[in-house]
Amino acid sequence: MTTSSHPTPQARAAARNNADWCAALCRAHGITGDAGPYAWTSPRRTPLYYPDAVTLTPQASPGDILGRIDLTAPGASVKDSFATLDLGDDGFEVLFEARWIHHTPPEASGRSWQLVDGEGELTAWERAWSDGGSEGLFPPALLADPGHTFLVDYDERGEATAGAVASRSGDVVGISNLYAVDGDQDAAWAGCLATVARLWPGREVVGYESGDDLAAALRAGFAPTGPLRVWLRPS
Template sequence: MTSHDKRWHFRAPWCTITRVITDNEALVRAAALNNAEWCDALSRTHGVKGEFGAAAWTAPRRTPPYYPDAVTLTADADAAQILERVDTSSDDCSVKDSYSSLDLSAAGFEVLFDAQWIHRSTSTPFPRTELRWRRVETAAELAAWEAAWDGGVTDLFLPDLLADETVAVLAAFDGSAVVAGAVANRSASVVGLSNTFGDWPGALAQIAHLWPGLPVVGYESGDDLDAALAQGFEAIGPLRIWLAQ
């Protein structure tokens, strides 16, 4: 049970409940926008130029593998308008429904998975790590990072990504070998954490070193969600990934 659940359980005054709900909604908005900015940054390295609207980020043609063609930014995003701005005829077209508020089944989409947005406060202590972490700096290091992240994937994370000052590809090294990693991207008020493997504590500590004073957000499901919660994150709201069939 989170602190927010406890306040509800003990019937805190209405003003307190309203403030908690508002805080969570603001965090979800920040997390969704941050994630859309990361999807946009990665897509641009593949020549796909997305567009930010009031209700969603959308890409006019298919984004790189594992990345959505749209990310909703508000709970009242209009499904029809979003689908008009993406290529629904392409294989694996997908929509990140940031509030689990859409029903895309009539348009031929099915739910791929459900997840939770997560948030880690700046007041939460950072755990210790014994690994040596730093920012990936070269194309060769990035290729080694990608191979450690998923040995079956190549050329998803391209060298142009290293020139983006708002993005940090982070790696832990044992000698020259990459043994853990993550991606962080900075927005105006939060830092997004994604693609984490091997060592959550080290990734969090490196983010605090790069961008001190900013809370960390992201989204996870299943065992990865359990791992995030064990590192001081809290779940702040549901999201859903829809995949065209």
């Protein structure tokens, strides 16, 4: 397995930003995590798609994490932000691998998106994001969190056609949950980056992607800055 024991500053900033977003979503569900020196961890099982731990430094060890998350039921997951952990002997399997990405401050050009406003719009955003398969993963309490913003694009009928979550920490904006209902990731990234430039000018943009989504991010001007992997303990 490829490892990154000497991560770039951009990868470190992206990992911290992503941990902040995971913590915020968990708080909205009534789950309080712990941001330690080596990792953010949750003592309770986190919501679907979200990890029970996110490492913040390549020096994190299994001992810094496993005693701080719930291993009593199947499904525990760890975001190994620098691809330096080996959790195989602890019953984990690699769920997927990805790359942290970084974009220099984008320009405010092209069509920008709107901010999700109110519970009804958030419900519609989630429905479009999940193609109707998710409800309640993003509680309305998140709309009052000043560090995290839901972005959306609408068609002429007022239907959500694309969106993302923008999380601010330090000098960066982290983009997660980017989607396009029609599958046009290139157009989605163009609109998302134009919105970031308008709302938070001069900030660098970070995130992580894999596969075809990574290819679309690279076409949008992102550069890969380091590997990560997500581990899952199925039993």
